[in-house]
Amino acid sequence: MNQTPDAPHEHHFGFSTEQVHAGYLGEAGHGARITPIYLSAGFVFDDFEQARARFAGTDLGYVYSRINNPSNAAVEKALAELEHGVGATLTGSGQAAATVALLSVLKAGDHMLSAPSIYEGTRALFRGNFARFGIEVEFVEHPNDPDDWHRRVRENTRLFFGEAIPNPKNDLIDVEAIATAAHEHGLPFAIDATVATPYLLRPIDYGADIVFHSTSKFLAGHGSSIGGVVIDAGRFDWAAHPDKFPHLHQPIVDDADGDGATWIDKFGAKANFAFARAAIAGRFGTSLSPFNAFLLQQGIETLSLRLDRHTRNALAVASWLEQQPEVSNVDYAGLPSNPYHALAQKYYPTGAGSVFAFTLSGGQDAARVFYDSVEVFTRMTHIGDVRSLILHPPTTTHSKLSAAERDRAGIHPGLLRLSVGIEDVDDLIADLDRAFRVLRGENPPPLRSTGPGGGFTPAEGL
Numbered sequence: 139m140n141q142t143p144d145a146p147h148e149h150h151f152g153f154s155t156e157q158v159h160a161g162y163l164g165e166a167g168h169g170a171r172i173t174p175i176y177l178s179a180g181f182v183f184d185d186f187e188q189a190r191a192r193f194a195g196t197d198l199g200y201v202y203s204r205i206n207n208p209s210n211a212a213v214e215k216a217l218a219e220l221e222h223g224v225g226a227t228l229t230g231s232g233q234a235a236a237t238v239a240l241l242s243v244l245k246a247g248d249h250m251l252s253a254p255s256i257y258e259g260t261r262a263l264f265r266g267n268f269a270r271f272g273i274e275v276e277f278v279e280h281p282n283d284p285d286d287w288h289r290r291v292r293e294n295t296r297l298f299f300g301e302a303i304p305n306p307k308n309d310l311i312d313v314e315a316i317a318t319a320a321h322e323h324g325l326p327f328a329i330d331a332t333v334a335t336p337y338l339l340r341p342i343d344y345g346a347d348i349v350f351h352s353t354s355k356f357l358a359g360h361g362s363s364i365g366g367v368v369i370d371a372g373r374f375d376w377a378a379h380p381d382k383f384p385h386l387h388q389p390i391v392d393d394a395d396g397d398g399a400t401w402i403d404k405f406g407a408k409a410n411f412a413f414a415r416a417a418i419a420g421r422f423g424t425s426l427s428p429f430n431a432f433l434l435q436q437g438i439e440t441l442s443l444r445l446d447r448h449t450r451n452a453l454a455v456a457s458w459l460e461q462q463p464e465v466s467n468v469d470y471a472g473l474p475s476n477p478y479h480a481l482a483q484k485y486y487p488t489g490a491g492s493v494f495a496f497t498l499s500g501g502q503d504a505a506r507v508f509y510d511s512v513e514v515f516t517r518m519t520h521i522g523d524v525r526s527l528i529l530h531p532p533t534t535t536h537s538k539l540s541a542a543e544r545d546r547a548g549i550h551p552g553l554l555r556l557s558v559g560i561e562d563v564d565d566l567i568a569d570l571d572r573a574f575r576v577l578r579g580e581n582p583p584p585l586r587s588t589g590p591g592g593g594f595t596p597a598e599g600l
Contacts, residue, residue, distance in 0.1 A: 153220070153337055154442045161216025161435075163208065173212040175432045179203055205420050209428035213435050217357075217367050220336040220438075221349055224372030225411045227419050228365060228431060232332060232352020234424040235366025236260050237267075239328055239350040242368075242414030243297050245385065246272035251290055253281035253300035253316070255309045255547065257330065258535050260301075282312045282481075284319040291323050296382060298325055302341060303333035303486075305521065306495035306531055306555040307548055308471045310478040313485060317345025324382065326374045326410075332356070333491045333521070337445045344485070347374040348410075355522025358437040359444055363430040368419075370411035377402045377409070386413060444524065444560055449489025451526075451566060452558040458567050459496050462574060464504065466552070470494040492559075493521045495531070498552035504577055505530050505552050511576040513585050514561060514569035526559035526566055 151159070163173065181200040183189035191197035200206050210228045218226040229235045236259075244250060252264070254277040264275040280286040281300060298320035300311045313329065320327040326347035331339060335356045341349050351357055353365035380387040386401040386409045401409040419425070426434075449472070456470035471482040472490030482490040498504040509517060515528040519535065529535065536549045544550070558566065568585060575582045 156220055157216070157337075157441050158439050160219040161212045161214070163212050163215065173209055173432070173435065176203075176208045176428050178207075203428065204423055204425045205416075207425075207428050207431070209435075210426060210431045213431045213438070214367070216435070216438060217336075217351075218369055220340075221331075221369045222340050222342045222371075223349065223369035224408055225415070226367050226369045227411075227415045228353075228367050228426040228434075229419060229424040230366065230426050231364045231424075232350070232354060232366040233259055233263065234419075234422075235350040235352065235368050236263060236330065238366075238414055238419045238422070238424055239348050239368045240268075240297065240299070242348075242410055242418050243326060243328070243383070244268070244273050247294060248296045249274045249276065249292050249294045250297040250299060251275075251287055251295060252277050252298075253304075253311050254278065255281075255304035255307055256299075256301045257305055257332075258538070260330065262538070282315065284315050287316065287319045288322075291325075295323070296325060298327045300327075300329055301333075302329055302331040302339055303471070303491045303493065305333055305493050306469065306553070308469045308476070308478060308490070308494050309548075310471050310481040310485070312481060313339075313341055313346060314344040317341075317347075320347075321345065324379050333493050334486070335441060335445060337442050338449070338486050338488050338491060342369075342371040342373075347371045353434050353437075354520075356445065356448070357441065357522075358434045359440070359522065359524055360433075360437060361520055361523040361525065363433040365426045365430050365434055366424075368414060370408065370414070372407045372411065374410070375407075377406070383410075385417075386410065445489065445492075447560040448492035448558060451560065451563045452492035452494065452556075453489070454563045455556065455558050455566055455570070456494060456496075459570070464498050464500060464574060464577060465496050466499040467497045468494070469496065469548070493555070493557045495553050495555045497550050498554065498577075500552055500577070502530075502532065502551035505532075505554055507577050508573045509554065511573035512569050513572070514565055515556070521555075521557035523557060524560045526561060527557040529555045531555050 180202050188197060192199050192201050214226040214228055229238055252275055268275055276290055278286045278290060298316055300316055317327040328348040329341045329346045331341050331349050332352045332355050349369045351367050353367050376383055376386050389398045389400055401413050405412040453472045456468050456473055459465050460468045471478040509530055512528055515526045518527055519529055520527055531553055532544055532549050532551055536544055572582050
């Protein structure tokens with residue numbers, strides 16, 4: 139009997155390999171292994187016909203850094219691959235990424251549904267700017283109950299939105315259930331996956347259609363650069379809903395071909411990605427600096443290593459905090475006692491992130507004493523840094539909310555947010571323990587005589 143040879147087996151690289159190698163486009167000039175920083179506003183055309191072809195889109199070379207840039211392209215390719223998407227667009231900030239991701243779908247007169255627990259910068263975007271644009275955002279009350287989403291859908295609803303690991307409460311959403319509910323109404327589901335990163339969660343694998351990140355956080359990882367990215371899954375059937383998404387079914391206004399082709403005609407399943415990149419990001423000018431793209435690329439290469447330490451440290455710190463008598467609540471989904479722990483086990487088996495809050499029963503006065511007593515944790519408004527950070531949301535990020543709104547959101551006066559870094563966990567716990575001792579009225583010595591970092595080192599021999 140003749141035997142048929144086995145079909146070639148395609149090897150699938152692991153995440154840590156992909157994060158190092160994905161996106162590398164080569165560098166013909168000198169053979170650099172790292173994609174160089176192309177700090178050029180524009181790019182030279184060889185001749186008249188090449189210029190024409192690049193503007194027509196038949197030559198995919200570079201035109202202008204607001205539109206495309208080799209440094210950015212390498213990082214976009216890497217992030218698209220890591221997220222299992224078909225394309226990515228870098229932006230100048232996470233806020234810009236949210237704007238590009240959502241305005242690629244929404245227009246004046248549209249209605250969208252959002253999970254209630256989201257980043258406050260995004261909420262301000264919804265309340266101020268989107269409202270001014272004539273876009274109504276409605277918050278569901280019970281985001282993990284699909285019926286709550288279903289019953290709020292209107293004729294003009296165009297999008298569902300949620301945040302993978304909400305900051306700071308860790309009140310996780312059921313990504314798959316919300317995506318399914320959106321698709322039952324012929325609507326896309328967009329998700330902010332900043333705190334999760336593609337290492338902990340790939341939302342597209344659970345049905346998300348548009349994913350965005352503030353790359354300033356864990357993806358870059360070192361607190362050195364601002365940026366954002368939007369990734370499209372390329373799976374939503376935009377062509378099936380001309381009544382809901384007419385902008386993709388209308389002739390492309392500035393198409394160099396001038397043949398009346400629509401975004402659907404020209405790009406098929408990638409129509410929304412192409413529209414978001416060209417008509418929203420390109421025209422609003424949200425482009426990321428190539429220098430920041432380079433810094434982001436360096437961060438991505440160690441993402442899994444850092445996240446393993448981040449999440450391990452966070453679980454240890456959260457478990458320790460849960461035992462302290464002054465703590466009334468720890469909002470970390472990685473704890474078995476947390477009401478969202480079952481969702482954490484489903485979606486975040488590698489680790490439940492490292493940004494969470496805990497609440498001191500002594501209220502704002504206790505939070506002030508504690509906040510001012512830390513030495514290793516840095517007092518600043520940021521997350522996802524290799525350094526551990528601490529903030530008091532009620533008087534900072536959530537200060538624009540009314541007291542009643544903060545209370546409904548669980549942002550109580552004694553709440554403190556931690557972004558747990560990659561330091562030695564024993565040192566982090568020692569720092570927190572010292573702050574508790576100060577809160578208890580003790581006068582413990584500083585952990586280091588000169589504080590973190592020490593003093594300046596004098597130049598020897600001068």
